[in-house]
Amino acid sequence: MFGKILIANRGEISVRIARACRELGIASVAVYSDIDRGALHTVVADEAYHIGPTPATESYLNIEKLIEVAKESGAEAVHPGYGFLAESAPFARAVTEAGLVWIGPHPEAIVAMGSKVESRRIMAAAGVPITPGTEGPVDSPDAVLEFAAEHGFPVAVKASAGGGGKGFAVANDKTEAEAAYSRASREGEAYFGDGSVYLEKYLPAPRHVEIQVFRDKHGNAVHLGERDCSIQRRHQKLVEECPSPALDPETRDAMGRAAVAAADAVGYDSAGTVEFLLQDDDFFFLEMNTRVQVEHPVTEEVTGVDVVQTGIRLAAGEPMPISQEEVSWRGHAIEVRVNAEDAARDFVPSPGAVTAYGEPGGPGVRVDSSLRGPGSVPESYDPLFAKLIVRASDRGAALARLRRALSEFRVEGIATTLPFFRAILDDEVFVSGDYTTGFVAERMEGLVIEATQPAGGAAEDEKAPREVEVEVNGRLFRVRVFGDEAGAGGRATPPRRSGRTTRRAAGGEGAVASPMQGTIVKVLVEEGQEVAADEAVCVLEAMKMESEVRAQKAGRVSEVLVEAGKTVRSGEPLVVLE
Known part of the structure; x- marks a missing residue:
């Protein structure tokens, strides 16, 4: 077994891996960019090394620097987590060429499954169903x-x-x-x-179901059953369940055998996930993720198998610790992704300072997070900062436990996806389990999602709301207060309503403003062009998500103020209409 592992990642997955290392008696090495100095993952690990400026291209994606730190720290292996370089064959090769062990599949498997065209060809040859x-x-x-x-x-x-x-x-x-x-x-x-x-x-109304697989360096493979990841927006998962409400034992067995066949076809030798689309009674290969998945905790909770630790053991050359016959499923687990996104405003990113943070607890509740208290969610990286996982005896009990845990989860200062999850627990389609990947598009309009006012989003001459505790006649109440913490004589100062907000375009009423800080990917209009209300004028990338910026009203484009590649601030005018 390894003596020390470098974790080439950040956030909650870096924390998760460091904890797995500690339980295995392995020292862990964290890395951090300028903005992550002092972040939780650097505190939980045994050592932490600075790897560069905030932009990921200069830090978490800097292969040369990561290898340098791995050697300097005395690490014997590198765990990439998910995202960043986790599915980078060049990084995997660089790690092995440096005399270190890559905790993941061999580079050829990454290449084969990283190409959607090549992976389809391989799966078809292996007898795995494809669309x-x-x-x-x-x-x-x-x-x-x-x-x-x-x-x-x-x-x-x-x-x-x-x-x-x-x-x-x-x-x-x-x-x-x-x-x-x-x-x-x-x-x-x-x-x-x-x-x-x-x-x-294109399948019109499928479910997205994936199978967790392991295959060791000796050719032994097992699957740990499925995760249903159908609740998505813009093809990004929001909720994951194990087991799927849609699978019967026969389909689960067939899908599991297909996933193992996929791993065998590329000589896989690590933890991985084979994803399928389920349409009615048929399933089709979608892709294989050659890394640990964000949603691995629901599989851990139901099977009792530690996915992260097992991946480390396989990388060390150990044989598969369990056989297929020994895998069993008990109870039901649900994970929800707590992102810095405003669900009430079409999931627009909402990074910034978290002024108050409190996790739920109690039986069957787990939180994997990048925060331990007040902190920040940097706009430079993925909006995911925590995952809430609940487990109970069956799906009904798990939903009740999720409702209770969500009521206890406290995040202030930024908007999050927590109100969305509270809302879907009142949606009959979600509660019934009879949902598809079209759930958000089809049901969003009918959901009652509590609006959140992020810090800095209030009117310029107002204060952001905050929660305070007040005791009246011996009873404790929690109330939301708008205004200064204390005015004259210690009394709360009432807010002054001007109707102005910092989100209004700086260029006047005719300007289409950026809803957030980000980078312009493409300008879709030109001067003199007539645009309709709600027509897209620019494509903006922020927090690894691409979204369209739309005109609030119809008009003629009199000025285009940005170009592709330009970084813009929240509220900055992009296009002027007249």
Whole structure:
């Protein structure tokens, strides 16, 4: 077994890995950028090393620096976690060439499963079901029309190197073919350095179900059953369940065998996840994630198998610690992702300072977090900062426990996804378990989501709301107060309402302003162009999420104030309409 492991990541997954190392008697080494100095993952680890400025390209994506720190610290192995370089074959090769052990699959497996086109070919040869699609990349929007002529609309256009919802677009009819092709190719180039795309028949209302697999260096493989990840927005998962409400034992067995066949087909030798789309009684291969998944805790809670520790043991060359016959499932677990996003405003990112933070507790409640108290969620990285996991005897009890835990979870200073989760617990479709990947798009309008006022989002001459405790006749009440903490004589100062907010465009009523700080990916309009109300004028990337900035009213574009690649502030005018 290893004596010391460098964790090439940050946030809650770095904390999770450091804790796994400590239980195994392994020293852990954390790394941090300028903005993460003093972050929880640096405190939990045994050692911490600075690796560069805040931008990920200069720190967490800096392969040379990470290898340098691994050697300097005396680490014997490198664990990449998820995100950043976790599925980077060049990083895996650099680690092994430096004489270190890569805690993940061998680089050839990463390459094979990282290419959606190549992975489809391999899966088809291995007998794993795949959706109808092109055998290789296509080179123009005309290919979308040709594919639709044979298989019908809608058509999914996917970046060959895509994942996590990036490089994915849908053409519902021939008028959307060019836009879908351009978007998927652009995102593939921007996020993965590969603009090639391929086509698949788009399944209209599937469930997203994945299988956790392990395969050791001796050829032994097992699966730990499924996770249902169908509650998503923009193809980013929000809720995960184990077991899936939709699977019967026969389908679970068939899907598990297909996942093991997928791992065998590429000589896999680590922890990984094979993802499927389930449509009615049929399932189809979607992709394989060659790393530990964000949602691994629900599998741990139901099977009792520590996914992170098992991955470390396999990397050390140990044989599979369990057989397929020894895997069993007990109870039901649900995970919700606590992101710095405002669900009431279409999940717009809401990074910043967390002024108050309190986790729920009690039986069957687990929180994996990057915070231990007040702190910050930097806008430079992914908006996920905590995960709430509950486990109970069955799904009904797990939902009740989730409701209770959500009522105890306290995060102030930023908007989060917590109000969304509280709202879906009152939605009959979610409670019934009969939902698909279209849940958010179909049900969002009917959800009653509590609006959150992030710090800095209040009017300039108002104070942000805060929660205080007041005792009246021996009874404790928690109330929200707007205003200064104490005015004259210690009394709360009433707010002054001016109607102005910092979100109003600085360029006047005709300006379309940026809703957040980010980078302009593409400008969609030009001077003199007529735009309709709610028409997209720019594509903005913030916190690893691409979103469209839309005009609030119809008008003619008189000025375009930005260009692709420009970093903009929240409230900064992008386009002026007249």
